[in-house]
Amino acid sequence: MSAEDKYVPLEIVPTEDEARLRIRWKDGVASEFVPRQLRLLCPCAGCVDEMTGVRTLLPEYVDESVYPMAIHYVGQYALQFVWSDGHSAGLYTFAYLREMSDSALEGEGAG
Ligand SMILES: [Zn+2]
Numbered sequence: 001m002s003a004e005d006k007y008v009p010l011e012i013v014p015t016e017d018e019a020r021l022r023i024r025w026k027d028g029v030a031s032e033f034v035p036r037q038l039r040l041l042c043p044c045a046g047c048v049d050e051m052t053g054v055r056t057l058l059p060e061y062v063d064e065s066v067y068p069m070a071i072h073y074v075g076q077y078a079l080q081f082v083w084s085d086g087h088s089a090g091l092y093t094f095a096y097l098r099e100m101s102d103s104a105l106e107g108e109g110a111g
Contacts, residue, residue, distance in 0.1 A: 007094040012071055012079070021068070023097060031101035035067045039083055041100060042090035 005026035012023050020032040039062055047057035063085060070082040074091055082088040
């Protein structure tokens, strides 16, 4: 097992109750995301100001029930989500997804 395994997703599936998306990573860790959280984290130029890095996407404009209608692999490094609100510009790199997941876990532990 290499350090890179951390950033290799083996499968991306809905949880049993379909409330979350589960990513199972090659290093054995499983991450779960609420679809809307991922939509709000969209890294595209339409959602984040490229010059300042400030997020311009406002949560109040994102529907509570937004979900991915399709998930495409982009090369060997990223996922593209096609959201039910029609947005699909963001490329979520594996490293980005994994870091979001890890920081969420650390947040839970700190409480
Ligand atoms: Zn976006």
